[in-house]
């Protein structure tokens with residue numbers, strides 16, 4: 442297992458947002474996380490990335506397992522956990538190419554960056570990334586001119602440039618056209634062949650197309666887990682989420 446969350450609880454002002462939460466993610470796995478508003482999906486990601494500290498529980502990552510609860514947010518990012526927030530934060534007045542180059546450089550020391558030359562190797566990496574996110578034709582366009590979906594893909598590409606081992610993605614389908622959604626599922630499925638990708642999403646059609654194991658959160662714990670068919674037939678999932 443790449444990530445093991447066990448018995449994690451978080452209380453905000455007496456309210457238990459995460460309640461004895463346990464789940465595991467394998468190293469090349471695509472996982473969807475669904476659940477009603479307030480189920481704890483965002484808080485779960487905040488805990489994994491070190492933004493929120495749980496009151497109890499354990500989170501181990503990698504092999505040998507590192508205790509994430511002892512690490513800072515930046516240290517967690519450095520060991521390969523990337524997070525994509527809902528709103529894209531690309532540099533709009535830079536080209537797609539330059540955004541991707543900057544993302545590649547992010548891990549380098551200040552000295553490396555100061556003496557940075559566009560090596561053939563980096564150009565090749567940027568081209569490969571652009572192909573992976575379907576933006577080859579857009580490489581030299583200003584990022585501000587891209588559609589909402591294309592900006593989201595660019596941001597996914599910028600995260601992939603850092604080569605994360607675990608990528609957390611928050612509601613990628615929001616605001617996308619049906620065609621963009623379809624392409625996004627392709628990008629995420631492909632990305633998850635070589636790393637773990639955890640996708641929080643409300644759109645059930647999108648989740649179905651991801652065609653992966655689904656974890657249903659409710660009141661800060663796992664309510665059900667399994668294939669999309671398994672969880673959508675689960676009466677407790679229908680009661681708290683699907684049937685409403």
Ligand SMILES: Nc1ncnc2c1ncn2[C@@H]1O[C@H](COP(=O)(O)OP(=O)(O)OP(=O)(O)O)[C@@H](O)[C@H]1O
Pocket residue numbers: 453454456458476477478479480481482483484485
């Ligand atoms: N910093 C905080 N202080 C107080 N309460 C919080 C805080 N963060 C989250 N909560 C509460 O914890 C619960 C879980 O919130 P969380 O945002 O993780 O749910 P979610 O599943 O991501 O919901 P949504 O689908 O609406 O994004 C909610 O009831 C929320 O109000």
